[in-house]
Every structure is written in C-alpha cells, then in structure tokens.
Amino acid sequence: MNTVQVDLTGRTALVTGAGSGIGRATALRLGRSGARVIALDLNEEPVREVVAATGGEAVVADLSDLDALDALHLRADIVVNCAGIQHVRPIEEVEPEKFSLILRIMLEAPFRIIRGCLPGMYDKGWGRIVNISSVHGLRASEFKSAYVAAKHGLEGLSKVAAxxxxxxxxxxxxxxxxxxxTPLVxxxxxxxxxxxxxxxxxxxEKVLLSSAALKRLVEPDEVAEMVLFLCSPPAASITGASMVMDGGWTAH
Known part of the structure; x- marks a missing residue:
C-alpha cells in the first residue's frame, strides 16, 4: 500500500515503537519515502530488522526511563510518537505504579521527545509531529483508565505543540x-x-467492533499512509487536528 507519494529525502524521522505494529509500518513507509529513519524500540532484534530494511539508526531504549531518554539527545525533523502499552482493569484494581508507567511511556516520553526536537525544527523552519493517539483519545471505555488518560493527555499536548x-x-x-x-490488539x-x-x-465482532460501522480491524499500513500524508505539502495547513480512522465509531 504505497498510495501517498512524498519525497522525504534529506529529512530525519524518529519513530518510537518501531519494532512492531503501527510503529514498524510507519518506520518502513517513511524509509521508503526517502527519510533517514531513527527507529526506537524496547526490543533490539525487531528494531534492527527495520533498520536493515530502511537504513538509518536503531535505538534500543526504555521510554519509561525518562532520564535515560533525555540522555539520548534525539533530534529529528519528523517525530512519530507511537509506542504504547495497555492494561485492562477496573480503576480500583489498577496498581498506581502501572498507571504511572503507562503515563510515562505514552505521555511524558512524547513530551520529552517533542521538547528535545522542537528547537532543531524551529531552526530549519520545518517540522512534523505526528502522535499516534487512538479513538480512546476522544472517547472512553471501561477498564482502560490509564490508557484513556494517557491518550487524552497526548491530544492536549499535540494541540499545544501545534x-x-x-x-x-x-x-x-x-x-x-x-x-x-497489531500484537497488542x-x-x-x-x-x-x-x-x-x-x-x-x-x-x-461483539466487543471490539461493536461501536464501529465498518466491522474490520484497521491495518497498520493504513495508519502509516496517514502519517506520511501529514508530512506532505498538501497537509501543510493541517495542524492541531485529530485524524480519525475508527470505522465510524465516533459517528454515533
């Protein structure tokens, strides 16, 4: 699925969670469009496979270790914050440390990465930040308090950056x-x-897709194409937006 045509030659793209799922599809797609990809993931083998296919650089890092993340001094023209984890429990059963862990990985780490990359983008007069949120950044579901909170926070951070x-x-x-x-789903x-x-x-059918009009999962390559589109010249006026790909879930 190579439908969006964008030449990213000379651009550097940092993709977190690049070892699998949406992150992998996005890193590969940006690489095919000419970007030098910095592929970051917790797991070494899959992220090195991505870099073997795209060129660029593999970075093995734990996004929950914020001080270690700052020490990497990551810089890029395009930032795609994709890494995430899930924890399904009623609020009263969620361990506070697990809640904090999810917020560190899915909200604080993107903040640190954006904060580090913005000065370089400003110097060049060009930059693209794409945060892989979720329908859960716009809607809530039971038993996903940490995930929903993190995604709602990411939406706000993204708008301020815009x-x-x-x-x-x-x-x-x-x-x-x-x-x-994805493996997570x-x-x-x-x-x-x-x-x-x-x-x-x-x-x-009856749980995950019950609220969607289109009764199928979204494919990672579809999300990667949307990310690439947001890096294209026709998308230059799109900012502060939430590009919904939910099969009609939020149409209700």
Whole structure:
C-alpha cells in the first residue's frame, strides 16, 4: 500500500515503537519515502530488522526511563510518537505504579521527545509531529483508565505543540485509529476470548467492533499512509487536528 507519494529525502524521522505494529509500518513507509529513519524500540532484534530494511539508526531504549531518554539527545525533523502499552482493569484494581508507567511511556516520553526536537525544527523552519493517539483519545471505555488518560493527555499536548509550532513551520497532529491489527490488539482478543469462554471472532465482532460501522480491524499500513500524508505539502495547513480512522465509531 504505497498510495501517498512524498519525497522525504534529506529529512530525519524518529519513530518510537518501531519494532512492531503501527510503529514498524510507519518506520518502513517513511524509509521508503526517502527519510533517514531513527527507529526506537524496547526490543533490539525487531528494531534492527527495520533498520536493515530502511537504513538509518536503531535505538534500543526504555521510554519509561525518562532520564535515560533525555540522555539520548534525539533530534529529528519528523517525530512519530507511537509506542504504547495497555492494561485492562477496573480503576480500583489498577496498581498506581502501572498507571504511572503507562503515563510515562505514552505521555511524558512524547513530551520529552517533542521538547528535545522542537528547537532543531524551529531552526530549519520545518517540522512534523505526528502522535499516534487512538479513538480512546476522544472517547472512553471501561477498564482502560490509564490508557484513556494517557491518550487524552497526548491530544492536549499535540494541540499545544501545534499552536506554538505554527509560527516556525511546524505542524502537530494526532492520528486516531480504532482497533488496529497489531500484537497488542491480538493479545486483547485472545485474553477476552479466554476470559469469557467465547471465540476470538465473537470478541472481535461483539466487543471490539461493536461501536464501529465498518466491522474490520484497521491495518497498520493504513495508519502509516496517514502519517506520511501529514508530512506532505498538501497537509501543510493541517495542524492541531485529530485524524480519525475508527470505522465510524465516533459517528454515533
């Protein structure tokens, strides 16, 4: 799926969570468009596979270690904050440390990365920040308090970056997919099927996609194409937006 045509030769793109799912698809797509990719992930082997295909640089890092992240001095023209984890529990059963961990990875780490990269973008008069949010950045679901809180916070951070970056040629947007065919979602489907004693197809149709008009998972490559579009000249006036790819979930 190479539908968006953008020449990113000479640009450097930092993609977090680049070892799998949306992050991997995005890193590969930006690389095919000419960007030098800095692929960051917690797991070494998959991120090195991405770099072997795209060129660029593999960075193995734990985004929950904020001081170590700052010490990397990461700089890029394009930032795609994609890394994330999930934890499904009622609020009263969520461990406070788990809540804090999710916010560090999915909100504080993007802030640190954006903060570090903005001066270089400002100097060049061009930059693109794309935060992979979620339909859960716009809507809530039961039992996902930390994830929903982190994604709602990311939406706010993205909008502030859009307002501050506009005079410097920097745009900042969120991409908001529904459920995407990723290892994270595959595990949720399997877990719920076991917990409720039903088939995985029933979980997909009656739980995950119950609110969507289109009864299918979003593909990682579809999200990657949206990210690339936001780096293109026709998207230069799109900033502070939430690009929804939820199959009609939020149309209700």
């Amino acid at each position: 307002l501050e970056g506009a005079p410097h040629g920097v745009t900042s947007n969120c991409v908001n997919p529904g459920y995407v065919r 595959d595990q949720q489907i399997a877990d719920q099927a076991r917990a409720h004693g039903v088939s995985e197809s029933e979980v997909l």
